[in-house]
Amino acid sequence: MSLDNTNILEMHNISKAFPGVQALKDVSFQLKPGTVHALMGENGAGKSTLMKCLFGIYKKDDGEINLNGEIANFKSSRDALESGVSMIHQELNVVPDQSVMENIWLGREHTLRIGPFHLVNHKRMASETGKLMEQLEMEIEPRGRMGSISISHQQACEIAKAVSYNASVVVMDEPTSSLSEKEVNHLFKIIRRLRSQNVAVIYISHKMSEIFQIADEISVMRDGEMVATAPAKELDEDKLINLMVGRDMSQRFPTVEAIPGKVEMQVKNLTSADENSFKDVSFDLRRGEILGIGGLVGAQRTELVESIFGLRPVVEGSVTIEGNDIGIQTVKDAIASGMGLITEDRRGAGIFPLLNITENTSMPSLDRLTNKAGLIDHKTLLKQSREMNEKFKTKTPTMETPIKSLSGGNQQKVIVARWMMTLPEILIMDEPTRGIDVGAKYEIYCIMADLAKAGKSIIMVSSEMPELIGMSHRIMVLCAGRKTGILKGEERTQENIMRLAAMFGHDDFKEEDAS
Amino acid sequence: MKKLMFVFLAVLLVAGAAFAGGQQDDGKTVIGALIRNTDEQFVADYADVLKGLAEEKGVELNLQDSRGDMALQLDQLNTLLSQGVKYFVVVSNTTEATGDIAKKIQAQGGGAAFSNIQPSVEALKVGPNFYLASSPESVAGEIQADILDKYFKAHPEKLANGDPDALDAIFLYGQLGHPAQTYRTNAVKQGLIDAGYKLNVVAEDTANWKPDEAQAKMDTWLAAFSGEFDVVIANNDGMALGAVESLLTAGYVDDPNDPSKDVDGDGIVLKVPVVGVDATQVAVKSMEEKKLYATVLQDAVGQATTAFELAYMMATEGSATGKKAWGLSPLSAPIDESPANDAAVAGQCYLVPFKAVTPDNYKDFMN
Amino acid sequence: MKQLAKPSIGGFISKYTGYVTFVVMVIVLGILTRGGSLRLLSWQNLAIAESVRAFGALGVGMIIITRGIDLSLGQVIGLSACVSASLAQTPDYVSALYPGLDLPAIVPVIAGIGVGVLFGLFNGFLVAYGKLPPFIATLGSMTIAAGLQLIYTHASTVGSLQNEYKKIAQGFLGPVPNMVIYVAIAVLFLWVLLNHTKQGKRIYAIGGNPTAARVSGIAVKFETMKVYLMAGTLYGFAGVLLSSRLGLANALTGDMMELDAIAAATVGGVSHSGGVGKIGGIIIGVLTLGLINFGMTYLGVDSYYQLLVKGAIIISAVYLDMRRAA
Known part of the structure; x- marks a missing residue:
């Protein structure tokens, strides 16, 4: 040429x-x-x-x-x-x-x-x-x-x-x-x-x-x-x-300063009700830890975290938080046990497009903000929604702006604010930076690092290996619904993730399935 | 969003400008007409006659169609009353509502003439300015019964289908619950029984006044009950013609080789008589072709003219009591049908005759 | 609609279009009728005429907010009217459905509301748990209610209702028709519900994004069911008011009212894509269509043209609604 x-x-x-x-x-x-x-x-x-x-x-x-x-x-x-x-x-x-x-x-x-x-x-x-x-x-x-x-x-x-x-x-x-x-x-x-x-x-x-x-x-x-x-x-x-x-971004990820503490959540032998989904997955999650979950398309990562959150049925296994078996049945239970889930599909399963920032932020917290007469405490609701969004630097003209007119990155911040408002101990983030531009990605990473530092536990599902390596303390890799390993410290390399992710050659298996 | 407002305004201004014209002539006599549903041929004709009369007499006619909705009719009445309209021609949606309608009009010192759907005795008792100018729906059914009685007396062999001792009939109803459906049906059934027939209902269903629905129903029944019925009775001409069409298509005629030949001399080419109500032009044409046997003319011109003249006399002369309308005099003695069966209000009743339209006289009804 | 509308006249109009339109229409009509349409009597007539529809529109409006629709509204109101009327007939009326029955007025009221509640539960169950498309589910229940109406009344008019029962809807409190008071109570209740309770926020959430609602811990099926139940209750009461007001009911009562109610909710800014709609808007929608009916009757516009104008207005409202949603 x-x-x-x-x-x-x-x-x-x-x-x-x-x-x-x-x-x-x-x-x-x-x-x-x-x-x-x-x-x-x-x-x-x-x-x-x-x-x-x-x-x-x-x-x-x-x-x-x-x-x-x-x-x-x-x-x-x-x-x-x-x-x-x-x-x-x-x-x-x-x-x-x-x-x-x-x-x-x-x-x-x-x-x-x-x-x-x-x-x-x-x-x-x-x-x-x-x-x-x-x-x-x-x-x-x-x-x-x-x-x-x-x-x-x-x-x-x-x-x-x-x-x-x-x-x-x-x-x-x-x-x-x-x-x-x-x-x-x-x-x-x-x-x-x-x-x-x-x-x-x-x-x-x-x-x-x-x-x-x-x-x-x-x-x-x-x-x-x-x-x-x-x-x-x-x-x-x-x-x-x-x-x-237009600026130097050699630092793509902020330093995660948090040091993982005692075990916050234990997942044991969790098996999906769907036979083709995940089987027998066990892991634990510590306070102040960011646990990455990696794997290829079809590894059932989303299915796993959504099941932990009560969105999908499981047939076996347990989830314990601080030693108590919480036996999650519904999303409401999961929220009550201190979990929040930021879904992979932000538009389809995250935002309420026509509702405003306040409403989008407060939706899962309404139980907490309803008084004995059954009425919503609007003053507290507005105050907390505003504070949360200020904390995560959501850029919006007003709190009354419908969320659909915000950029992807700012929408994601509102979703983070939404779950932080439920005062969770565990935040599950499924592909938290998908479809977000580079600048906003960095801000999301900073939020994650800050939350970990504040003692919150984070599970991050991601398809981007640099993100997994750059942000997680440990990386759990799934392949075809099985846990194939946990990588920590120096083991967290792209080669190791790929090796574990392709352990069962499930991708070939998937191709046959699809055609 | 401003566009929406613009649309509203534009529509209102156009509507207002186009129709407010009538509002300018304050000296004119105003008559309100509350009409139940112009979807029905008779009511539509009735409304047209009213419009023509109003123009002729220089009267401002405020005509409102309630499209079968009693609540809407009440709203329309309230609106016209609040506007100062006092004299009305009313085709109510139901007899039971006429009492309230009369009371509301009476409270404004007005009066009304009721047509088509008969008012209750209670409504006429509200005051002397309330009149019946109608041929009650049930009479249409009675005339149907009368026509059929004459037919079967002349051709007793025609009763041989199905149960030979009984009159085996198929019924096609208008929209169920519609007053014309209820009254016409009950009256024709009762009329046949009173004439001494053992009535056997072979099949009955609604075809919602529509020819196409009636035709489809008749097709089905022909498949199931061929040879088992003596007559097809429809609540209106439209459905009767649908049935006729079905019978013709199926070759249910005296002579399948020449479907235009009346072999048995009963006046029709079909094996069984079909009767309707309304005497529409299409129906009369069908009678000329010896297809439809008979129909009943509910006299829209007579009813509308009588009612209009009553309202007009009230508006211009203050009262119509005892006066002739459309050449008719009020009843001097009660008859045995409500509301004209109550001696106290018989003098407020103007009965417009129904007319049987049969092979003998159909020519008189062709335009 | 611009999000950052500055506090200007244009912004005000754009935010409160429905209200502004209504006021302008009132003024224009007032001029055209030379003040006739502005008299107290006219307002009373308008309010009475639209009250039953208001109940229907409020019910179906909430359903539309959840991305549903309810075609059974008119027939359910009609059935409730027939059932309540049948229990309120004067005992000496010979053609009564239950001759000799003499019940206190509260009994027919409860029976009528009961009819609405049952249909609300039925619709809600079909839509929320049976996963039937709302259009189809309520098309079915509409047909069932129409059939029940005919069977129950033997296709004849249920008339001659007791005065005590008729007063429920026909009475006045000073210059204010009773009907208006009932609507006001319903509006207040629903306004508080939609704006000040978690229940209400959840209705918007379900309409806005059902999947996101589920992720937020909302029991989508149960909440959807509740909305249909609430709507059914409103229809039940609307049926009672209708029979009380008319002093009768028959199989045609309430026929096609669903279309008027859906049209009113739509004109009032309830979006068929879900998640959008305000109680005030729905009432303004009802009044706007009512005012058009009233105004055209008052001006003597031919009924046929009235349909034309109404149709045009509904289409423009939906067109603009889609523009906004796009």
Whole structure:
């Protein structure tokens, strides 16, 4: 790849303003055919706005877009697709109840003409789909139901769909966010295959390690501006973070000063009521300790912590807190025993989007704040909610603002405040920094370190190994629902975590399951 | 959100500007009309006649349709009364409510003429300014019974289906609980029994006044009871025509080879007579084609005109007592039907005759 | 709606659109009717006419806040009206359902409320524990209630109610109709419940995000059941008031009222995506639609056009509601 290759896509001096915000300032971007170009930046840096301008979802205020040297002004994604510019969204746009081939050829089905009727030619659609799959070295049955195949296969089908339009530019937005390690490797194989066929890929992701595996070039955006574009080999993680946050972030994690004390909670032989979930898991958790739980997708980490919290049924085992068997049956019991759970799916299971900050913060504490007459003590409630959010530095215009208008990081702080308001001793955090930008991540880490220092016990489920290593005293690793080991001190390395996480080769097992 | 307000305002202003016109003529005589439900053909015709009369006489008519909702009718009455309207033409939703309606109007010193749904005796006793200008629903049923009695007297062999000793009948009802449904049904059944028939109900169900529902019901019954019924009796013409259509489609006719031939000379091509109520134009046309046997004309023009003239006389002359309306005189002696069975109020009752529409006279009812 | 609306006239209007709209409508109608619609009598009529619907709208409004819907409302009110009326007929009325029965007025009241309670429990059970979609569950119970109404009344009118019973709804306290007092009590109770008890906060939480509600330790099924039960109780009482006010009930009583009540709650700002709605808004919604009915009747607008206008208003309200939610 020489640099004098003609660019397939060029965006010149794109600007876009929303009322009160300059979302894009004079942004230029060049894409060469047959390359993977990573587009990075914190949430709100302008990546999606730039892509939306490309696809005509937003109308750009200024600037010019050239595709193959010609001015391109797409009116819609459909329009772009027909010109060979395709986007694979983070949330896949599939019709689950239709077959793979129907999904791929949606809206342009092959037809047979019989008299005045145009009938769908299923046979031809199947054979064309088969050819596509071959071309991309994928093994997906064209007539299979879309909803019955794994997410990674669904994603592969979307890519196949793009290929079927002879796409010359494919944009992928956080394509690995719901894939396992093995699936990621498969995706990369497909991406490399696309690259070898001279397709240009714009790859949007937060995950540094992936970027360095797959990208040829990296562009970084910050505050609506393009701050750098460079070949991937000239950059490293620290440089990238610097570019993204605009400040030195060599310290990605704060020092966890807390020293674990006596045992707070003991979990013994806990076994899920769901046969395919976790079995016979035992561990203990100390005061002031941050216990990390690692593992691959399908390791049943979320299922384990949600069962401890009473959200899912167990058939065997016990949970003791300070020596008392609490026999958790319901979430209410768990809260009463001093536990809090910050769920993995913040939007789906965490926030009440339309309720305000106060209401979101106080919801699980209402029992405590109701007086004998059955009325809520609003004064105390407001005061405590405000104090909690001030403590965790939630950035919000007012306490009456609906939580949905806050950024992901600030929403997460409200959720932390919510659980701290229940005065818990044990806080379970499932993927606490997922979907949060780098700056806010650091603040969440600081909160965790402070809580541990204050003697609270924390269980942190995470898929990001640096986070596990950087923040936990000990790391418990699960594989296919079994505990495969606990790592402490110097043992906490990426290699050790991977080894324990893949102990039963459960990922292969999962693949079979899925297809 | 401001848009919502704008929509409200726009709608109100347009509605107001378009209809407030009537409010300007303060000198005009005002008559209120409370109409139960114009979804029904008779009531719709009745309302149209009122509108025509009002225009002719230069009267401002405030006509409100309560769409079958008694509570809404009461609200409409309250609103009109609060506006100073005193004289009313009322087609109530139910007899039981007429007493309260009359009392409210009386309290404002007004009066009313009730049509279609008969008022209670209590309502007429509220004061001399309350009148019956109607042909009670039950009379429609009685006339149906009378028509069928004549038919079977002339063609006794037609009773042979099903139980040969009994009149085997299929009934198609209007919306259950609707006053017209209740009164018409009870009266036709009672009328047949009184005429000496042993009534055997082969099948009965509601078709909600609708031809399509009636047709579907009849299709089912034909499959189950072919040859076992003597007659199909419907609460209105729409349903009767639905049944006729079903019978024709199934070839349930005198001569399947020529479905337009009346073989047995009973005046219709179908094997059994079908009767309805309303005498709509479509129904009369069907009679001309020898499909529907008979129907009953509830005289919308007669009822509406009588009621309107009573209200108009009250509004212009202060009282209508003893006067003729639509050429009709009030009863001089009670008859045996409520409310005209009470001697004290018989003088407030104007009975508009129902008319049987049969193969002999249907031509008179064609427009 | 902007979150950071500054304390300006525009902000005020945007925050209290429902109220502002209502006031403007009152003024406009007042002008169009040359003050006629502003007289005490008009207000009394409006209040009496809308009271029963207000109970229905309050009940279904709470259900909509939990992302549910209740189609059975009209028929349950109708059934309650029939049952209560049948126990309040004058003993000497020959066509009475139970001739000779002479009970104190409290008995029919309790019986009517009982009908509502039973249907509330039934609906709540189907939706919360049976996991039936609310639309389907209440479509079923609506049909059942309609059938029971016909069976119970033999499709005829239950009339001639005792004066003592009729006074419950027809009476006045000074210039204030009794009906208004009942609505005021219900509004006060529900306002306290929704705004000042954990119960109320949980209703919003369940509507806002049922999964998050469960994670927060809320017994979602039980709380949902309670909402349907409360709504049923309100319908039961509404049925009593309706029969008392009309002095009769029949199988058509309450027919289609569910649509008016749902429309009123929607116009009053209750969002069908759940989690949003205020008691004051619901009442304003009821009054707004009521005022439209009243105003158009007063102005002599043809009934057919009244339906047209009402339909247009409901559609605009829902359209704007969706805009806001998006």
